Amino acid sequence: MSLGQQLAPHLPFLRRYSRALTGSQEQGDLYVRATLEAIVAAPTEFPRDIDPRLGLYRMFQGIWNSANYDVADEPSAGGAEGQEAVAQARLARMTPLSRQALLLTAMEGFTPEDAAFLIEVDTSEVERLVAEALAEIEKQTRARVLIIEDEPIIAMDIETIVRDLGHDVTGVAVTRDEALALALEDRPGLVLADIQLADDSSGIDAVKDILAEFEVPVIFITAFPERLLTGERPEPTFLITKPFQRSTVKAAISQALFFDESTVPAEA
Structure with missing residues (x-):
């Protein structure tokens, strides 16, 4: 070989x-x-x-x-x-x-x-x-996080991790339309998005809808990361592979926020 x-x-x-x-x-x-x-x-x-x-x-x-x-x-x-x-x-x-x-x-x-x-x-x-x-993560800025995930158990797991890290959850969306509605209703400082959603819509399209309204860092979650890491088209900067470990989510969130300047400082 x-x-x-x-x-x-x-x-x-x-x-x-x-x-x-x-x-x-x-x-x-x-x-x-x-x-x-x-x-x-x-x-x-x-x-x-x-x-x-x-x-x-x-x-x-x-x-x-x-x-x-x-x-x-x-x-x-x-x-x-x-x-x-x-x-x-x-x-x-x-x-x-x-x-x-x-x-x-x-x-x-x-x-x-x-x-x-x-x-x-x-x-x-x-x-x-x-x-x-x-x-450093413990001292990091706090974000308001929108979760886009159609599997209830996975969504609950992600929400628990996010809250345990000291961040707030603005909502959990299961479809493309719901994701945009929630984002516009309560603007998040970070989005965690699954790829395949409940109504066969795409988390990628949901994120595109949101980014058309305002800039926000995004982390995608997928069981097939190689499909979104080809380097041949616009693709995610931050990506978590399913099944994920708590430490992986923590590292991805902290690194996404590391490059973002719009989050609210954590309380002392």
Whole structure:
């Protein structure tokens, strides 16, 4: 089996991780493309003595950490002041190492040992970084969350997780039309949306309806993530795979809010 065939099944999930790190489908997919270009340019540098998925993420982390890689939509500027502004812009949007450790373990399912290998720290440091990220989440801004989910048990589970994290739930919609009505009635600061809804309508269409009215961060929930992580069309920036773990939902919500500036500060 060729290296490309070995890596292909893991690319959708690398896109998920990269999008979560950057808070953007466009920027996230650019980092993935840069990773693939680096592998094609120097295939002998790909680590062959480890699992292909681990090697792929390790190559990605090298691109992510490289100060020489500029995403395509980076603001252009000349002179020393312009270069400093570019550097500050990059640092401002950089996901901290603690959040990288949390996303790698909670969302991508790597063991602490594998996460340590990927971000080049000791395993004990990964555990400390994850604890640091979780502590940051406790201090994070509070959001008003709209849940779009037609399975009652799953909706209740999500609602419980959301409330336990200190967020408010504005409502639970089971159809496209109901989702838009609830969003307009009580504007949310975050939307959690299933893909397939009760009346055979689409959660994607429901979200499009909402985004046509106002901007809001969205996390999609699906049993078939690879269908929404192709990199070939407008796709979700944040995505949770069914069946999900509580820690995965927590990590996704915190990272979506990490890039959003419209949420209400948590009470002291």
